[in-house]
Amino acid sequence: MAHDGQNETPAKITPLKNGPVKVEGALQICGPDGAVLEAKDVVFLCRCGASKNKPYCDGSHKPMGFEA
Numbered sequence: 001m002a003h004d005g006q007n008e009t010p011a012k013i014t015p016l017k018n019g020p021v022k023v024e025g026a027l028q029i030c031g032p033d034g035a036v037l038e039a040k041d042v043v044f045l046c047r048c049g050a051s052k053n054k055p056y057c058d059g060s061h062k063p064m065g066f067e068a
């Protein structure tokens with residue numbers, strides 16, 4: 001899958017029960033200056049706030065008992 005910033009296909013966003021948000025598509029993870037840090041086809045984004053590797057889920061939602 002191309003990661004050239006030209007793909008207009010919407011990302012598929014799926015909140016996982018008691019866990020992260022799964023995002024699928026031609027994704028670009030950008031820093032605050034807009035620079036592309038990573039290009040991926042799928043990422044799991046933290047929504048509990050406890051990850052030590054934000055914006056990604058690192059599994060910290062499990063021991064803290066995150067529910068959503």
Ligand code: FES
Pocket residue numbers: 019020021045046047048049050051056057058059060061062
């Ligand atoms: S959702 Fe997994 S660490 Fe936050």
